[in-house]
Amino acid sequence: MNETMQIDIKGMHCSACSARIEKVISKMDGVLKVNVNLATEKGRIIYDPNLTSKLLIFNRIKKIGYEAVISKNAQNLIESKRREMRGLAWKFFISAILALPFIWTMFSHLNISFIPVPELFLNPWFQLALATPVQFFIALPFYEGAWSAIKNRSANMDVLVVLSTSAAYFYSHYLTFSSSRTTGLHYETSVLIITFVLLGKLMEAKSKRKTMDAIKKLNQLQVKSAIKYMNGKESKTFIHQIIPGDIVIVKPGERIPIDGQVIEGISTVNESMLTGESLPVEKNIGNTVYSGTMNENGLLKIKATKKENDSFLSKIIEIVEEAQISKPPIQHIADKFTAIFVPIVVLIAVATFILWYGYLNPGQVNEALEKTIAVLIISCPCALGLATPTSIMVGSGKAAQIGILFKEGKLIELLSKNNMIVLDKTGTITKGNPVVTDIFIQNIEEKFFLQSVSALEMNTNHPIARAIVREAEKRTDNLPKATNVTTLPGHGVKGIVESKKIIIANPSYFKTQTNHTLIGIEEKINKLEGQGKTVMLISIDDQLVGIIAVADEVKNSSKRAVQRLKQMGLKIMILSGDNKNSVKMIGEMVGIKHVEAEVTPEMKASWIKKLQNEGKKVIMVGDGINDAPALTSANVGMAMGNGSDIAIESGDITILNNDLNKIADAMIISKKTMRNIKQNFIWAFIYNVISIPLAITGVLPPWFASAAMAFSSVSVVLNSLRLKNIKF
Numbered sequence: 001m002n003e004t005m006q007i008d009i010k011g012m013h014c015s016a017c018s019a020r021i022e023k024v025i026s027k028m029d030g031v032l033k034v035n036v037n038l039a040t041e042k043g044r045i046i047y048d049p050n051l052t053s054k055l056l057i058f059n060r061i062k063k064i065g066y067e068a069v070i071s072k073n074a075q076n077l078i079e080s081k082r083r084e085m086r087g088l089a090w091k092f093f094i095s096a097i098l099a100l101p102f103i104w105t106m107f108s109h110l111n112i113s114f115i116p117v118p119e120l121f122l123n124p125w126f127q128l129a130l131a132t133p134v135q136f137f138i139a140l141p142f143y144e145g146a147w148s149a150i151k152n153r154s155a156n157m158d159v160l161v162v163l164s165t166s167a168a169y170f171y172s173h174y175l176t177f178s179s180s181r182t183t184g185l186h187y188e189t190s191v192l193i194i195t196f197v198l199l200g201k202l203m204e205a206k207s208k209r210k211t212m213d214a215i216k217k218l219n220q221l222q223v224k225s226a227i228k229y230m231n232g233k234e235s236k237t238f239i240h241q242i243i244p245g246d247i248v249i250v251k252p253g254e255r256i257p258i259d260g261q262v263i264e265g266i267s268t269v270n271e272s273m274l275t276g277e278s279l280p281v282e283k284n285i286g287n288t289v290y291s292g293t294m295n296e297n298g299l300l301k302i303k304a305t306k307k308e309n310d311s312f313l314s315k316i317i318e319i320v321e322e323a324q325i326s327k328p329p330i331q332h333i334a335d336k337f338t339a340i341f342v343p344i345v346v347l348i349a350v351a352t353f354i355l356w357y358g359y360l361n362p363g364q365v366n367e368a369l370e371k372t373i374a375v376l377i378i379s380c381p382c383a384l385g386l387a388t389p390t391s392i393m394v395g396s397g398k399a400a401q402i403g404i405l406f407k408e409g410k411l412i413e414l415l416s417k418n419n420m421i422v423l424d425k426t427g428t429i430t431k432g433n434p435v436v437t438d439i440f441i442q443n444i445e446e447k448f449f450l451q452s453v454s455a456l457e458m459n460t461n462h463p464i465a466r467a468i469v470r471e472a473e474k475r476t477d478n479l480p481k482a483t484n485v486t487t488l489p490g491h492g493v494k495g496i497v498e499s500k501k502i503i504i505a506n507p508s509y510f511k512t513q514t515n516h517t518l519i520g521i522e523e524k525i526n527k528l529e530g531q532g533k534t535v536m537l538i539s540i541d542d543q544l545v546g547i548i549a550v551a552d553e554v555k556n557s558s559k560r561a562v563q564r565l566k567q568m569g570l571k572i573m574i575l576s577g578d579n580k581n582s583v584k585m586i587g588e589m590v591g592i593k594h595v596e597a598e599v600t601p602e603m604k605a606s607w608i609k610k611l612q613n614e615g616k617k618v619i620m621v622g623d624g625i626n627d628a629p630a631l632t633s634a635n636v637g638m639a640m641g642n643g644s645d646i647a648i649e650s651g652d653i654t655i656l657n658n659d660l661n662k663i664a665d666a667m668i669i670s671k672k673t674m675r676n677i678k679q680n681f682i683w684a685f686i687y688n689v690i691s692i693p694l695a696i697t698g699v700l701p702p703w704f705a706s707a708a709m710a711f712s713s714v715s716v717v718l719n720s721l722r723l724k725n726i727k728f
Contacts, residue, residue: 002032005054006321007043009036011066013145013201016156016342018385020149024064028052035326039389039717043068044322065148085205092198095138098130099195102188124176124185131187135169139194155342157380161197163346164376164702165190171369186369192703193377200382200710215397218317221292222308226250226257229301239308246304250295259306262287267298271657316405319654323396323406328413330677331388345379345692352696370702374695378705379688383712387680390720395673398723403656404666411652415636416670417617421565421663422608422630424622425576425586426552428640429660432463432623434552436471437533440524441546449546450476452497453538456504459485460493464534467550468504488513490577490600492536503539504548506579508598510537516544532585534578559590561660566591568667571616575604575630605629621663622651638663665728672726680716687712 012018018036021043026034030051036043045057054070061068101121120126136143142165145158168186175185228237229247239257242248247263250256256269268280271293280296283289289302292313308314349372357368392409399406406412426432441449454472457465459482482502485495491513492505503514507525510516516539518525524547528535533549565572573594576583583597596607604620608630611618620627620634631637631651639651640658655662691708694700700708 001049002046003049004044004046005070007045007058007068007070009041009043009061009066009068011141011145011148012036012038012041013157013382016149016154016385017066017145020064020152020154020156021061021066024152025057025060028057028060031057037327037389038385039393042321044326064152064154065145081205081209085202085209088198088202088205091138092195092202095134095191095195095198098134099188099191101130102127102191106188124172127185127187128173128176131169131172131191134191134194135165138198139165142194142197155346157342157382159342160345160376160380161193163349164373165193167369167376168193168373168702171365186366186373186702189370189373189702193373193706196703196706196710200713203710203714215317215320218292218313218320218400221255221313223255223257223291242304243307244304248302248304250300250302252295252297252299254295256289256291256293256295256300256302258291258302258304258308259311260289260302260304262289262300263303264301265299267300268296270294270296316400316656319405319407320396320400323392323409323411326409328388328392328410328677330413330674334384334388334681337384341379341384345376348379348692348696349375355696367698371696371698373702374698374700374705375692377702378691378695378700378709380709382709383684383687383716384681386713386716386720387684388677390717391673391676391680391723394720394723395669395676398726399666399669402662402665403659404662404669405654405656406666407652407654411636412670412673415619415653415666416674418619418635419569420571420573420611420616421619421621422604422611422634423572423574423592423660424604424627424630425574425578425583426463427623427658428621429558429574429586429590430552430554432552432658434463434467434534434550436467436548437551438528438549439471439546440521443543444540444545447476449538449540451479452500452502452540453504453546453548455479455482455497456485456493456495456502458482459495460487463552464536464550465493468536468548489602490598500540501542504536506577506598507535507537508579510539510544514539514542516542518544521547526581529579529581532582534582554586554589555658555660557659557661561664562590562592564661564664565667568664570667575599575607577601601627601629605633608633619663620651621660638666668728669723669726673723676720676723680719683716683719684712 009021012021018038021036022034025031025045030048031045032048033046034043047057058068105117105121139161142158142161145156146162149156149159168189172185172187172190223239225236226239226242227234227249228242229249234249242258248257248260252267262283262285264285266282266284269283269289270280271290283300288305289300290313291308291311306312352375353368353372356371357363357365361367392412395412396406396409423429426434450472454469454476457468457472458479480498482495482497485493487493488503488505488509491509492503494501494503494505496502503509507518510518521537521544525535525537528547528549531551533551536548536550537544538546538548562572571594572592573596574583574587574592575596577599578597580597583595587593587595599607604627608618608620612635618634619636619638620630621638621640622631623640627639631639636653637651638653638655640660641654641656653666655666687708691700691705695705
């Protein structure tokens with residue numbers, strides 16, 4: 001069985017680094033899939049443990065010059081990033097202090113007479129003394145990265161930085177020892193390039209931390225300890241020690257520490273941090289509660305049903321992290337480009353040196369070297385590497401904050417390309433909480449009828465079944481046990497109760513799958529269905545003995561959501577297993593004309609394929625249970641969840657709070673994220689198209705080129721951060 005591991009990777013500086021790791025690891029025996037994200041500095045690897053191991057993968061990553069460890073928990077990761085940023089800040093501070101004299105000496109080159117420049121600052125030996133620690137100690141990680149890249153026959157940002165700064169430093173070093181010249185030295189070029197690159201990295205790191213806000217906020221919801229109740233005593237216990245079956249006490253104003261079921265107490269719970277739903281939800285005995293949600297006003301005694309790592313909140317964090325690591329198809333364009341970009345830049349730099357030294361200004365090493373250094377440093381592909389992952393991180397994080405979970409980053413791109421939405425009815429357009437409105441019984445005792453129906457329906461979790469059970473429990477008790485219970489997909493359920501064969505199904509099942517005749521009750525069925533009600537027929541030992549009619553309310557948000565989706569140019573239809581009259585009436589209420597009723601789960605999948613054959617790109621929206629075949633068949637499957645485990649596992653995208661408006665919100669996030677990625681690509685491309693010719697012609701001096709390179713990366717991250725402010 002294949003295994004998946006998430007790892008933290010240190011030492012990546014540009015998209016060439018992440019592309020190199022992916023290329024090398026993907027060639028290992030047993031490795032099935034690799035995704036490396038430059039922005040998060042994380043990787044996700046799917047592998048066959050029979051053919052390779054974590055140790056072999058880690059050693060291979062180390063061999064090509066990077067360090068990999070199993071992903072840390074959020075708090076440790078945040079602390080690790082803080083330490084890295086402190087180290088980077090100190091390096092920049094020292095480098096900037098040593099660079100100040102060089103900046104001062106630049107005034108002499110600009111012939112600004114009223115700013116005096118000390119003779120000491122112009123002394124070659126003084127400049128050598130300042131530049132050497134910057135070049136070989138502060139910039140040591142660049143040399144290590146460049147050497148690893150070259151050993152593995154690749155090129156990255158480190159190679160460009162090392163080539164450019166080393167050329168400036170060693171040429172100046174040669175002039176210092178071979179003559180007493182104070183002009184023509186390029187120590188300031190080396191020092192300022194390294195200083196500006198460090199500044200860019202520091203700014204980029206701070207900006208990237210903001211892109212991880214969604215994950216950070218979700219992790220902050222995780223409670224570290226809980227009050228455990230055992231044998232009449234309370235004790236404070238670490239949350240990882242709580243196991244299913246343990247009882248915990250949650251007081252007003254405290255976060256619920258673990259997924260569980262209320263066994264005592266009444267309160268309201270704020271679940272907005274997980275579902276985006278602002279209104280608190282009332283909880284009493286038997287209700288499910290989720291870790292990370294806030295208990296507002298009553299003491300609750302909760303029986304744990306999950307371990308910490310299996311909780312609803314843990315699954316959400318896992319899904320969001322996975323979405324941020326995985327790549328949308330558009331990223332592969334950048335990956336292919338950056339794989340050849342650095343070698344091309346080196347060739348352009350060599351050509352620039354030859355052009356200036358041999359033709360434009362023959363014999364002038366100084367000028368040729370300056371232009372060459374500028375070309376090397378201005379061409380770093382950092383902005384291109386950050387263009388996609390930063391946008392995906394912010395976009396998927398924003399979605400998670402309002403209760404929309406994208407399981408993979410590629411789904412953000414795929415969602416925006418669809419042109420049709422197919423909606424299930426029950427639980428999607430309607431509240432999914434129907435109530436029994438009519439019961440007709442003939443030729444049987446009412447008590448046995450209700451007991452039998454309830455005993456059978458208790459074995460299924462369909463909304464209609466739950467409605468029937470609730471109504472039956474109001475009228476009777478002492479339910480018998482049902483055996484041989486079998487679901488009739490799209491129709492109902494059958495089984496044995498007290499040796500009697502019972503079927504509860506819709507009229508279409510009895511018309512097509514049995515020998516029953518509906519003469520005498522067909523008029524009653526038509527009347528109920530004409531009122532928009534769902535009708536279930538009950539037979540006991542092949543005799544029709546009753547009718548139960550159920551009605552479901554349309555969600556308050558459904559009509560507005562359908563209008564929004566239509567305004568986006570999407571075509572909409574309803575596929576439902578319910579009767580034609582009921583489905584048609586619901587369609588009219590929300591503004592959907594194209595409806596198909598009495599379809600089984602398999603027929604729904606066939607409908608999806610039919611629409612796809614007509615050239616439609618289809619989003620299927622259902623409850624994640626009966627709609628599983630259709631969700632799988634669609635271009636994108638969207639499950640309406642409201643926090644259920646099945647909904648989290650089903651579909652490509654999960655809407656946690658069952659609000660149909662979130663489909664429109666997801667479309668907006670998808671479209672704006674893709675627009676943002678394209679803006680980043682355009683900026684990175686235009687930056688290089690304009691900057692490289694300017695560097696070749698000498699308009700951009702090397703120190704300015706390094707500042708521009710740093711600015712380009714930071715600007716891409718800042719542009720991605722605009723997605724945090726999406727309006728719906």
